[in-house]
Amino acid sequence: MAINDSYQDEDEDEDEDEVSELLELLEKFSFENASLKKTVKTLNKENVSLKHELECLSKRTLEDKTISLEKENEILKVEIDALKRTFSKFLNSSEKLDKLLGLQRCVFNKAGLGYDEMNNVKHFQKYLDKKDNQKLSSSMTCNYCKKYGHTTHTCYRKKNDMYKRNLLLKNKLLKLRTIWVPKGTFVTNPPRPKATWVPKAST
Known part of the structure; x- marks a missing residue:
């Protein structure tokens, strides 16, 4: 137990x-x-x-x-x-x-606005032609006097200057002398003298 x-x-x-x-x-x-x-x-x-x-x-x-x-x-x-x-x-x-x-209707036709009818419109055509001519003339320039409106062929200043020159030549007031020079003997742009740099003298 x-x-x-x-x-x-x-x-x-x-x-x-x-x-x-x-x-x-x-x-x-x-x-x-x-x-x-x-x-x-x-x-x-x-x-x-x-x-x-x-x-x-x-x-x-x-x-x-x-x-x-x-x-x-x-x-x-x-x-x-x-x-x-x-x-x-x-x-x-x-x-x-x-x-x-x-x-x-034409631009210039004012019939019906108190005006009589316009049968003849030729003067308006001339007016338009003048305007076109003015536009052309303002685009032309002269090479002689540098002004607008004409060319060198119709330049009055050039004609005037040429007339004066011819008068002076006829009256022998202006003498022009021409000389024949062989090619290569006359130098148009002669060279300058040689430039040398010289320092500034100190004193």
């Missing part, structure tokens, strides 16, 4: 050891469980706050986008109105031009 009691005591000791180990494991797991619950709670709070911030940001971006689109819409409406006005002017002017072309 004593042996049975000793076995029972040993079994009880082993059971107590196992129970104590299990209790220690239970305490560890309970601590871990509590810490994990705390982390889950904090993560849930962070998740909720982030969701709230995301909703606020999405609302703000949507509001900003709608505001920018409304501004752009207003600008485009103003541009469309301006373009409509300009196109209406073009349409009106094209209609007026068609009316004028349909009349087929």
Whole structure:
């Protein structure tokens, strides 16, 4: 019996050891469980706050986008109105031009405005010819006197100068002497004397 009691005591000791180990494991797991619950709670709070911030940001971006689109819409409406006005002017002017072309009247014909009808329009043709001649004459320049409106062939200053020169030659007041020189003997541009640099004398 004593042996049975000793076995029972040993079994009880082993059971107590196992129970104590299990209790220690239970305490560890309970601590871990509590810490994990705390982390889950904090993560849930962070998740909720982030969701709230995301909703606020999405609302703000949507509001900003709608505001920018409304501004752009207003600008485009103003541009469309301006373009409509300009196109209406073009349409009106094209209609007026068609009316004028349909009349087929001369510019100088003022019949119907209190004037008699003009049967003879020749003097207006002369007026237009004069204007064309003035345009041509203003584009011509003289190479002798450098003035506009005529050429060297019709230059009165050149003719006057030539007349004076001829008079002086006839009256022998002006003598021109011409000499024949063989080619290469008369140098037109003689070289200058050689210049040497002399330093300034110090005194």
